[in-house]
Amino acid sequence: MAGIAHATLRAFLALDFDEDALSLLGAHLRRLRAMPWANAIRWVSPDNLHLTLRFLGDVTPTQAERYAEAFDVGLSQIAGLAKLTLSMTPPRFFPTPSRPRVIACLVEDNPMLSELAKLAEACAVRIGLNREARPFKGHITLGRTRDALPRDAALPRDETATLVWPTAITLYQSRLNPRGAIYTALRSFSLGSHL
Numbered sequence: 001m002a003g004i005a006h007a008t009l010r011a012f013l014a015l016d017f018d019e020d021a022l023s024l025l026g027a028h029l030r031r032l033r034a035m036p037w038a039n040a041i042r043w044v045s046p047d048n049l050h051l052t053l054r055f056l057g058d059v060t061p062t063q064a065e066r067y068a069e070a071f072d073v074g075l076s077q078i079a080g081l082a083k084l085t086l087s088m089t090p091p092r093f094f095p096t097p098s099r100p101r102v103i104a105c106l107v108e109d110n111p112m113l114s115e116l117a118k119l120a121e122a123c124a125v126r127i128g129l130n131r132e133a134r135p136f137k138g139h140i141t142l143g144r145t146r147d148a149l150p151r152d153a154a155l156p157r158d159e160t161a162t163l164v165w166p167t168a169i170t171l172y173q174s175r176l177n178p179r180g181a182i183y184t185a186l187r188s189f190s191l192g193s194h195l
């Protein structure tokens with residue numbers, strides 16, 4: 001049964017958001033999908049919106065389990081998680097407007113978010129993954145570029161940042177599918193209640 005012994009799963013750790021944030025993100029999605037260049041983008045399903053803390057890629061079930069255990073221990077040592085509040089921008093081309101990979105709402109740097117990303121990274125290294133080369137930049141992807149965007153593609157002008165509240169952190173399995181990725185929660189970590 002070598003196939004089973006070598007089976008891996010594609011996993012990532014992400015922040016989930018409350019209904020208010022999801023409804024704002026859903027409104028952004030609807031507005032963007034009406035743009036003349038909308039077909040050049042693979043839009044994220046409203047059910048799949050999240051902020052990735054660490055993409056693990058293909059890991060064994062044992063690695064996923066060890067990752068979750070290590071993250072849980074680390075998380076219990078971070079104080080004040082229930083107060084985690086993030087300031088989120090309207091949709092932007094990311095990482096650069098001239099060569100966008102995604103359209104995403106960016107999240108302002110925040111000490112607690114950095115701490116979570118640092119823990120997520122340390123746990124990845126602990127289970128034997130390579131260190132992430134790119135610096136962490138929190139964002140919630142709304143769509144990924146499929147084709148080159150027309151030169152005049154522009155996003156609605158809007159500078160207003162909004163405060164949003166994450167509800168939990170989830171280790172997801174991602175199954176790629178021609179009609180969009182299917183995410184399944186492997187393990188959820190509570191942030192406590194901010195009420």
Ligand code: 2AM
Binds near residue numbers: 012051
């Ligand atoms: P993105 O939203 O910026 O594309 C699941 O695919 C999540 O993991 C996405 O939020 C994605 O970020 C993130 N991710 C980071 N690196 C990735 C990679 N090499 N392949 C796929 N997803 C990646």
